[in-house]
Amino acid sequence: MTIHEGRGGPHGLEVQARIHQGIVPSYLLAKLAESERYAQAAEAARQTLIAPAPAEHRAQLRLSIDENGSLVASVEAAPNRTISDAHGTETLPGTVVRTEDEPTVADVAVNQAFDGLGATFQMLLDAFQRNSIDGKGLPLDATVHYGSGYDNAFWNGERMVFGDGDGQVFQGFTGSTTVIGHELGHGVIQYTAGLEYQGQPGALNESLADVFGALTEQHLLDQTADQASWLIGAGIFTPAVHGKALRSMLHPGTAYDDPELGKDPQPADMSGYVQTSDDNGGVHINSGIPNRAFALFAVELGGYAWEKAGSVWYRALTGGLPASATFAQFAKATITEADALDTSTGDAARAAWASVGVIKATGDERTVG
Amino acid sequence: MSEPSADPPVGLPADSDAAGDDGVAIRVARSGGIAGMSRRWSVQPSGGEAEHWMVLVERCPWDEKPPPGTGADRFVWRIEVRIRRQRHEQVIPEEHLSGPWRDLVDAVREADSGAKPA
Numbered sequence: 407m408t409i410h411e412g413r414g415g416p417h418g419l420e421v422q423a424r425i426h427q428g429i430v431p432s433y434l435l436a437k438l439a440e441s442e443r444y445a446q447a448a449e450a451a452r453q454t455l456i457a458p459a460p461a462e463h464r465a466q467l468r469l470s471i472d473e474n475g476s477l478v479a480s481v482e483a484a485p486n487r488t489i490s491d492a493h494g495t496e497t498l499p500g501t502v503v504r505t506e507d508e509p510t511v512a513d514v515a516v517n518q519a520f521d522g523l524g525a526t527f528q529m530l531l532d533a534f535q536r537n538s539i540d541g542k543g544l545p546l547d548a549t550v551h552y553g554s555g556y557d558n559a560f561w562n563g564e565r566m567v568f569g570d571g572d573g574q575v576f577q578g579f580t581g582s583t584t585v586i587g588h589e590l591g592h593g594v595i596q597y598t599a600g601l602e603y604q605g606q607p608g609a610l611n612e613s614l615a616d617v618f619g620a621l622t623e624q625h626l627l628d629q630t631a632d633q634a635s636w637l638i639g640a641g642i643f644t645p646a647v648h649g650k651a652l653r654s655m656l657h658p659g660t661a662y663d664d665p666e667l668g669k670d671p672q673p674a675d676m677s678g679y680v681q682t683s684d685d686n687g688g689v690h691i692n693s694g695i696p697n698r699a700f701a702l703f704a705v706e707l708g709g710y711a712w713e714k715a716g717s718v719w720y721r722a723l724t725g726g727l728p729a730s731a732t733f734a735q736f737a738k739a740t741i742t743e744a745d746a747l748d749t750s751t752g753d754a755a756r757a758a759w760a761s762v763g764v765i766k767a768t769g770d771e772r773t774v775g
Numbered sequence: 776m777s778e779p780s781a782d783p784p785v786g787l788p789a790d791s792d793a794a795g796d797d798g799v800a801i802r803v804a805r806s807g808g809i810a811g812m813s814r815r816w817s818v819q820p821s822g823g824e825a826e827h828w829m830v831l832v833e834r835c836p837w838d839e840k841p842p843p844g845t846g847a848d849r850f851v852w853r854i855e856v857r858i859r860r861q862r863h864e865q866v867i868p869e870e871h872l873s874g875p876w877r878d879l880v881d882a883v884r885e886a887d888s889g890a891k892p893a
Contacts, residue, residue: 558808560848562870576810585809592847603847611847639809652810667812683866684804686844686851690811 450481464506464543483537485527486545489516492552492567499565500549515550515580519568522586523548526618529587529625530594533712534720539593546590550580559585561592575667577644583626584619584638591618599727606732608689613696617719620655620701621712631704631711637661656701658694674698676733676763695762696733703740703758707751714751718743733764741765799825800857801832803883807869809848816887831882832856834875837863844868852880 441448450465466484471477485506491513492500503516510517523546530536538544547565556569559579566589568579579585592615595601601611616638624634638661639652649662649670658672672694673679679695682688704715722739731739737759745752760767802817820828835854844851850869854876856862867876 557810558848558850560809560846562846562849564846579809588809589848596847603844615847671811684806684813684851684853685811686807690807690809 483531483543485524485538486543487520487523488545488547489519490547490549491516492549494551494554494570496553496556498549498552498562498567499547500551503550513550515568515570515578518578518580519548519550519566519586522580522583522622523566523590525583525626526587526590526622529618529622529712530590532625533621533716536594536720539590540597544593544597550578559589561589561596563596566590566593571642571644574644575647576642579642582639582642583623584616584640585642586619587622588615588619588638590622591615594618595723598724599731600729601727601731602729603686603689605687605689606692607730608686609692610696610731610733610736612689612693613700614719614723616653616655616693616697617700617716621716624710625712630709631701631715632708634711636701653694653697655694655697656705658698672697674762695764696736699737699758699762699764702761703744703754706754706758714747718747718751718755737764798857798859799828799832801828801879801883802855803880804853804855805850806853807849807851816884818883818886828882829858831875831879832858832863835865835879836875837865841865841867841871844870852876854880 439448464484464486465481468480468482469477470480487504487506488502489504490498490500491503492498503513504511504520510520527538527546530538538546549565549567550570552567552569555572557572557576559566559568561567566586569576570578592611595611595614601607601614603611619638620634620636623629624631635651636656637651637654640650642652643649643662647662647667648664649667651661653670653672654661658674659670659678661670661672663669671680671691673692674694675698676695680688680691682691685691700715700719703718704711707714718740721743722736725739725743727736727739737755741752741755741759744755756765759765798819798821800817800819802815804813804815806813818828845868852867852869852872853864854867855864865876872880
């Protein structure tokens with residue numbers, strides 16, 4: 407049996423301690439919980455079998471059957487979610503309406519937010535072995551029903567906040583797993599590279615949040631890169647709108663084309679890079695460029711996008727990327743990570759960034775801006 | 776690299792001088808948000824209405840630079856005003872749009888509620 411300390415940082419009580427891929431029959435787990443010799447394992451077993459976990463750190467038991475037909479029990483980190491209701495006001499956090507141990511409630515938006523946070527948590531853990539936003543099991547807090555006819559969802563630095571939409575253009579924002587994953591992704595970015603929310607690093611911040619959103623949905627639906635829609639925010643427009651989503655990562659600029667809203671303004675490569683002072687320098691517009699690079703990379707590699715392509719992007723984000731990173735700097739970081747895997751992955755990364763004009767086809771970086 | 780498809784630097788109606796030296800024109804624009812869609816509302820009050828709007832405008836602390844925004848995907852407001860030959864402009868992160876700024880923005884949105892997404 408292998409016992410690992412969790413990645414919970416300096417806290418003394420490491421309930422994320424994992425009984426890693428061990429063959430642990432339930433009777434043994436129960437026995438283990440009483441063990442004095444294996445104190446850490448006993449603690450993990452107790453968390454799983456007996457006591458409800460403390461609020462700050464949670465664990466979940468995952469049971470599976472291995473190739474020999476043996477029961478495999480592993481204790482892994484679990485989310486700690488709290489959903490609040492702003493009741494149509496702009497006051498945060500609002501009143502608590504569902505916590506981690508409580509069952510579903512009548513309010514669909516509450517359950518959608520709860521489930522979306524859980525899906526994002528599980529993707530981060532499975533794909534990147536990351537325990538929540540900060541890697542240390544940070545509780546996930548969200549507020550629904552924010553504002554009156556409020557057409558937005560945002561990350562305020564501490565929590566995710568969801569409006570109900572105006573009912574004409576937008577429906578509620580909790581209905582899209584990619585939107586929820588996107589908001590949580592901003593939290594991960596805040597706790598890692600801390601990319602500035604302006605201009606090119608801001609557009610990179612937005613793109614990485616879209617990557618987290620897309621990977622969350624694909625992981626939830628068990629989709630490979632070629633099966634995925636690569637859409638962000640599908641289902642949040644009302645049926646009246648001529649559009650399928652807010653953005654298309656694979657085909658930026660094609661998500662909607664509506665008589666009232668106009669056409670999706672995202673560029674698909676650097677020739678369409680938009681200089682503007684609105685939207686913090688067009689962070690939601692120019693994100694289309696690195697979005698397409700990621701989608702092309704993932705589709706080229708094939709398989710589950712979170713496994714190889716996602717890991718390369720994640721390592722580039724968390725491997726010392728400066729807060730002021732440009733597209734070209736991030737491209738270089740991803741190519742370094744891809745090359746470290748193997749030549750074909752490195753070549754696929756170079757080809758993806760060259761396709762969107764961030765680097766030249768030879769691999770040299772092009773000056774942008 | 777293409778030129779931006781953005782608006783003129785000061786996006787007041789091109790014919791706003793037509794109202795003459797007494798003219799008041801106010802435009803508020805909202806950008807950002809997770810959708811990244813911009814919307815605009817404007818008013819060009821005339822005659823007796825102008826006084827009411829000038830009071831709303833003059834209550835705003837135009838010389839105070841608002842704090843920077845926090846988090847991500849929040850709206851950003853750009854408020855532009857012309858009173859006679861004077862022009863004012865301020866960019867305010869949504870979370871700092873309060874007091875007289877919020878009053879002004881809400882009044883313009885209400886007066887121009889027929890505005891379409893742009």
